[in-house]
Amino acid sequence: MYLGRLAEVAPTRVLFEAPKHPYTQLLLAALPQLDTRGRDKSPITGEIPSPLDPPSGCTFHPRCPHANERCKAEKPELSAQPDGSQVACHAVQERRIPVLFHPVAPSART
Numbered sequence: 001m002y003l004g005r006l007a008e009v010a011p012t013r014v015l016f017e018a019p020k021h022p023y024t025q026l027l028l029a030a031l032p033q034l035d036t037r038g039r040d041k042s043p044i045t046g047e048i049p050s051p052l053d054p055p056s057g058c059t060f061h062p063r064c065p066h067a068n069e070r071c072k073a074e075k076p077e078l079s080a081q082p083d084g085s086q087v088a089c090h091a092v093q094e095r096r097i098p099v100l101f102h103p104v105a106p107s108a109r110t
């Protein structure tokens with residue numbers, strides 16, 4: 001959820017193993033880890049916009065590394081993905097960004 005809108009809905013395991021929305025990917029990349037070698041310490045740039053005056057189109061576009069002109073003008077709706085998740089992102093719908101795969105440790109699986 002970002003600025004009051006659903007960005008991605010998925011079963012827990014799917015969300016953590018293969019996050020699709022750029023905001024989800026950046027949030028997971030920001031999780032603290034003991035081994036920080038080669039990691040960007042602040043992967044989400046910029047400030048959170050005011051929910052009273054949200055950005056046009058996709059509200060995440062000022063901070064998204066995959067934003068384009070469509071993102072600035074058109075609000076993305078949730079769309080069903082083959083793995084059962086739903087994602088509100090033009091780049092995911094257009095297959096412009098890769099799905100990152102992060103295997104979840106067996107002990108963390110539900």
Ligand code: SF4
Nearest residue numbers: 058064071089090091
């Ligand atoms: S719709 Fe555009 S700005 Fe919004 S998350 Fe997707 S790529 Fe980024």
